[in-house]
Structure formats: structure tokens, C-alpha cells
Amino acid sequence: MSPTPQERRAARHQAGPDKPAVRRGPSGGRKKPITVDAIVSTAFAIIEAEGYEALTMRRLAVALETGPSSLYAHVVNKEDLDELLIGRLCAEIELPEPDPSRWREQLVGVCTRLRDQYLRYPGISRAALAAAPSNLDTLRVSEGLLAIVLAGGVEPQVAAWAVDSLTLYVNAHTLEVSVANSRLRRADDGWVVSRDDMLRRFAALPETFPHTRRYAAQLTAGTTADRFHFTINLMIDGLPRTGQAT
Amino acid sequence: MSPTPQERRAARHQAGPDKPAVRRGPSGGRKKPITVDAIVSTAFAIIEAEGYEALTMRRLAVALETGPSSLYAHVVNKEDLDELLIGRLCAEIELPEPDPSRWREQLVGVCTRLRDQYLRYPGISRAALAAAPSNLDTLRVSEGLLAIVLAGGVEPQVAAWAVDSLTLYVNAHTLEVSVANSRLRRADDGWVVSRDDMLRRFAALPETFPHTRRYAAQLTAGTTADRFHFTINLMIDGLPRTGQAT
DNA sequence: TACGGGAGTAGAACGGTGTTCGTTTCTGCT
DNA sequence: AGCAGAAACGAACACCGTTCTACTCCCGTA
Numbered sequence: 173m174s175p176t177p178q179e180r181r182a183a184r185h186q187a188g189p190d191k192p193a194v195r196r197g198p199s200g201g202r203k204k205p206i207t208v209d210a211i212v213s214t215a216f217a218i219i220e221a222e223g224y225e226a227l228t229m230r231r232l233a234v235a236l237e238t239g240p241s242s243l244y245a246h247v248v249n250k251e252d253l254d255e256l257l258i259g260r261l262c263a264e265i266e267l268p269e270p271d272p273s274r275w276r277e278q279l280v281g282v283c284t285r286l287r288d289q290y291l292r293y294p295g296i297s298r299a300a301l302a303a304a305p306s307n308l309d310t311l312r313v314s315e316g317l318l319a320i321v322l323a324g325g326v327e328p329q330v331a332a333w334a335v336d337s338l339t340l341y342v343n344a345h346t347l348e349v350s351v352a353n354s355r356l357r358r359a360d361d362g363w364v365v366s367r368d369d370m371l372r373r374f375a376a377l378p379e380t381f382p383h384t385r386r387y388a389a390q391l392t393a394g395t396t397a398d399r400f401h402f403t404i405n406l407m408i409d410g411l412p413r414t415g416q417a418t
Numbered sequence: 419m420s421p422t423p424q425e426r427r428a429a430r431h432q433a434g435p436d437k438p439a440v441r442r443g444p445s446g447g448r449k450k451p452i453t454v455d456a457i458v459s460t461a462f463a464i465i466e467a468e469g470y471e472a473l474t475m476r477r478l479a480v481a482l483e484t485g486p487s488s489l490y491a492h493v494v495n496k497e498d499l500d501e502l503l504i505g506r507l508c509a510e511i512e513l514p515e516p517d518p519s520r521w522r523e524q525l526v527g528v529c530t531r532l533r534d535q536y537l538r539y540p541g542i543s544r545a546a547l548a549a550a551p552s553n554l555d556t557l558r559v560s561e562g563l564l565a566i567v568l569a570g571g572v573e574p575q576v577a578a579w580a581v582d583s584l585t586l587y588v589n590a591h592t593l594e595v596s597v598a599n600s601r602l603r604r605a606d607d608g609w610v611v612s613r614d615d616m617l618r619r620f621a622a623l624p625e626t627f628p629h630t631r632r633y634a635a636q637l638t639a640g641t642t643a644d645r646f647h648f649t650i651n652l653m654i655d656g657l658p659r660t661g662q663a664t
Numbered sequence: 665t666a667c668g669g670g671a672g673t674a675g676a677a678c679g680g681t682g683t684t685c686g687t688t689t690c691t692g693c694t
Numbered sequence: 695a696g697c698a699g700a701a702a703c704g705a706a707c708a709c710c711g712t713t714c715t716a717c718t719c720c721c722g723t724a
Binding site: 228229230240241244249250 | 680681682683684685
């Protein structure tokens with residue numbers, strides 16, 4: 173029996189490398205045979221150019237010069253494709269060797285790399301949030317983060333939960349940024365865009381919003397990167413450490 | 419000129435109460451006239467019973483015993499409906515009078531109420547994440563949170579960003595829980611369900627995952643509520659305070 | 665009192681989505 | 695050479711959000 177996409181998907185959550193899948197079928201006539209790798213690559217190209225919203229099975233099929241049904245020989249469904257995407261995305265994250273004296277910056281570094289990868293492919297966080305946490309590639313990143321936090325002298329239980337919280341926040345942050353960017357891109361309505369608009373809007377609020385009016389400057393201050401690092405450091409600084417590291 | 423849905427939507431981001439919209443048209447023959455309020459109410463009923471994924475314009479129209487097009491006289495589009503939903507959801511959140519001596523528990527309390535509201539309507543966080551932050555009802559909750567944090571003696575700039583981080587985390591957390599629940603509900607594949615399954619799976623990991631294997635117990639420990647309070651407290655405890663409050 | 669305009673309702677349809685069915689086409693092996 | 699079987703594909707299904715257009719009924723005005 174041949175490896176159906178279903179079996180391949182199940183295997184992706186287990187151990188063991190997947191065999192290179194010998195080529196068969198009428199692919200010799202094609203310029204480029206349809207493989208899972210080719211599907212994922214062109215999917216990434218579409219997302220990078222037009223955003224995750226533009227990634228449909230039909231659009232993907234057109235890019236591969238075939239019909240939509242041809243994809244389902246390699247991919248179970250779109251949810252499976254999403255999983256493949258975030259899998260490859262996580263696979264490209266390089267993890268440092270944990271250094272107890274530099275665990276904070278190492279942690280921030282990995283989170284930042286993760287964020288950059290997510291932002292490079294706008295909207296893909298949506299797929300990441302829906303993905304199962306048992307994927308081997310995502311698990312690899314979690315393992316790396318866990319190693320760093322543990323090296324920092326954080327109690328295992330706290331470290332385990334903290335890693336989850338951090339990754340969840342990175343996902344949510346990138347999703348919010350992507351959504352905001354896409355809303356900004358299609359400036360359909362007279363929507364809020366610039367910081368001045370935001371400030372003026374806050375200032376025009378009724379007196380039921382005293383603090384929002386008073387601190388409008390602070391509420392609208394900072395770039396998304398500033399807010400990202402603020403929150404990441406907020407969570408890291410809150411970690412109680414039993415160990416010796418700085 | 420009459421208030422079209424577009425105007426009503428724009429007004430929702432400004433000040434001033436909306437007029438009760440006198441009834442006209444052939445609605446006298448209907449048992450229940452179609453109003454924005456009725457639409458939102460039945461939408462919530464659908465979400466509560468079948469989840470946000472089941473909320474479609476057609477499904478909503480059927481529940482209201484009408485056609486899909488009839489809804490568009492009261493709602494601009496589905497995005498607008500989403501905004502109305504999270505608006506009402508936030509409107510039902512009661513905010514305490516800030517008490518500097520109890521600001522931590524007040525903060526946790528509001529976040530927990532917010533979480534409970536989100537979880538009551540599974541998947542609605544997806545709409546909340548996409549919603550514009552300038553909605554008056556969501557702004558009201560932010561104002562309340564900001565007041566509490568400021569009362570706790572936190573520097574305005576830190577408080578402003580912290581409120582954003584907290585609300586974003588609540589959204590992300592509830593979305594993750596909802597997704598996990600729905601995946602658990604439709605146990606299609608041999609998917610991970612129980613904690614024992616998770617433990618066994620982690621134990622079966624290759625030696626490339628030493629920490630994940632070693633601390634599988636910690637990684638799978640705790641309920642979602644435990645993890646929620648852990649992260650919320652993590653962020654709150656990280657807040658540097660200049661003031662005098664506890 | 666008669667009437668016309670307009671708001672509310674609704675059916676049908678358009679373009680799009682993910683997915684499946686049945687068939688065709690080609691390959692590697694016997 | 696012939697065949698089993700895998701890959702590719704065109705057409706179709708069910709569903710989505712949304713729009714077009716016609717219709718119905720109320721109300722203010724003449």
C-alpha cells in the first residue's frame with residue numbers, strides 16, 4: 173500500500189523520517205511534478221505576495237498549473253496544508269544552544285525570529301493558532317524554548333507553562349499586526365490609520381472615558397515592535413527563578 | 419434621510435446614543451419584526467448552541483424565518499455583525515470601581531469575566547481579534563482596565579501597553595481553548611484527547627526532545643483555567659509600580 | 665379619502681470557497 | 695507487450711457572503 177496523505181499526516185505527529193516517495197504516474201510529461209514540497213513552496217510564495225487570505229486551493233492549483241482536485245492527492249485538506257505550512261515555518265527557526273548566562277536574550281531572540289517569520293507571511297498566524305500542538309516541527313521549537321527557560325533556572329512547572337504562554341502571545345501578536353495591516357491596506361472606509369487620527373479620536377471621546385482621553389498619547393505610543401518586546405519582557409521578568417543564573 | 423446600516427456603523431465609533439428607530443414597513447404582519455437587536459440575539463443563540471463556525475448569514479436568516487438578503491437592511495456585512503456581537507459581549511462586562519488596595523484581584527476579575535463571556539460563545543474570539551479597537555464598547559472595557567491598573571500605581575505608559583497585552587492574551591487564550599474544544603468535539607482522527615494520550619505521546623518522542631520527554635508531566639499539567647490565571651498573574655506581577663499600592 | 669413614495673422584506677442569482685466523483689493518462693514491472 | 699495501479703484532472707456538489715430586483719405594506723401629504 174502506498175502512503176496516502178492521511179497516513180503521511182498521521183506520521184507527521186510521530187517519530188521517524190519520511191521516505192522520499194519515489195516518483196510515479198504521468199508526472200514525466202509535466203515540467204514540474206506535483207509534490208508536497210512544491211505545494212508548500214508555492215503556497216508560501218502566494219502568502220508572501222498576497223497574504224494568507226489569498227491562499228485558496230484554487231489559487232494554489234492555478235499557480236501549479238493544474239486543477240484543484242489534483243492537490244488532494246498530496247494533501248488531506250486545507251487544514252492539513254495549514255499544518256504543513258506552519259511545520260515548515262517552524263522548521264526554519266534556528267534554536268541556540270542554551271546559555272544560562274544569556275537565557276533572557278536567547279528567549280527574546282527566538283521569539284523575535286518566530287515573530288519575523290510569521291510577519292513575513294501575513295495572516296499565517298491564523299493557521300498557527302488552529303494547528304494541533306502535537307506537530308513535530310512546532311514541538312521542536314517548544315523544546316528549544318523550554319531548554320532555554322530551564323537553563324535560566326526556572327522551575328520546570330513554571331517553565332512549561334511559560335513557554336506555552338510565550339508562543340501563544342507571539343501568535344496572537346502577529347495575527348493582530350497582520351489583521352491591522354490588511355485593514356490598513358484596503359482603506360475602504362474612513363477608518364483609523366495614522367496615530368494622529370487615533371489621538372484625535374480618543375480626544376473626542378465623551379467624559380465617560382477619562383483615562384483613555386488623558387493618556388491617549390501613551391495608548392497610541394510605540395511601534396508594534398516596541399509593544400512586542402514590552403510584553404515579552406513583561407512575561408519573562410515575571411518568571412520566578414530558583415536557580416543561580418542572572 | 420434614514421439611518422442606513424453604514425451610517426449606524428460609523429456612529430458606533432463616535433459618541434451619542436442611537437435613536438430607537440421607529441418601526442415601519444410590512445413588519446406588522448410578522449410575528450417578530452427584524453431588528454438589529456433581534457439579529458444579534460439570535461446570532462448569540464446560534465453561537466452558544468453550535469459555535470461561531472456555525473454562524474452564517476444563511477443560518478441566521480433561517481433562524482429568523484427569513485431570507486439572507488433581509489439581514490443586509492440592518493447589517494452592513496458579516497464583519498459588521500461580528501463587531502455588533504463583540505460590542506454587546508463587552509457591554510455586558512461589569513467594571514468595578516477601582517480600589518488601589520485590591521487592584522490585582524480586580525484586574526484578574528475583569529479578565530476572568532471577559533474570558534467566561536468569550537468561552538460561553540465558542541469561537542467568538544476570532545471575531546474579537548479581527549474587530550477594530552475603536553469600537554465604543556470594547557473601548558469601555560479598556561477604559562475600565564486602564565483605570566484599575568492606574569489605580570494600582572503603574573506608570574501610565576506601562577499601564578497603557580499592559581492593558582493591550584492583557585486583552586490580547588485573553589482573546590488568544592479563549593480562541594485556543596475554543597479551537598481545542600471543537601477539535602475534541604469532532605473526534606474525527608485518532609487525535610490527542612486525554613492527558614494520558616498526551617503523556618504517552620510525549621514519552622514516545624525521539625531523543626531529540628529531551629526536555630519535552632523529561633517534563634511531560636509539567637507540560638500537560640493543569641487545567642486551562644490554571645494556565646489562564648498563571649499567565650495573567652505572570653503579566654501582572656511583571657508590572658513595575660511606582661506608587662504606593664500593594 | 666386617495667395616493668404616491670419609501671422603507672422593510674424576500675426570492676433568485678452571482679461569484680467564490682473547500683471538497684468529491686468518475687475518468688483519463690501515464691509509468692514501472694512482470 | 696500488456697497490465698496493475700498511481701497520479702492528474704474536469705466537472706460537479708454543497709455551501710458561503712453578497713447583490714439585484716421585485717414586491718408589499720405603512721405613513722404623510724394633497
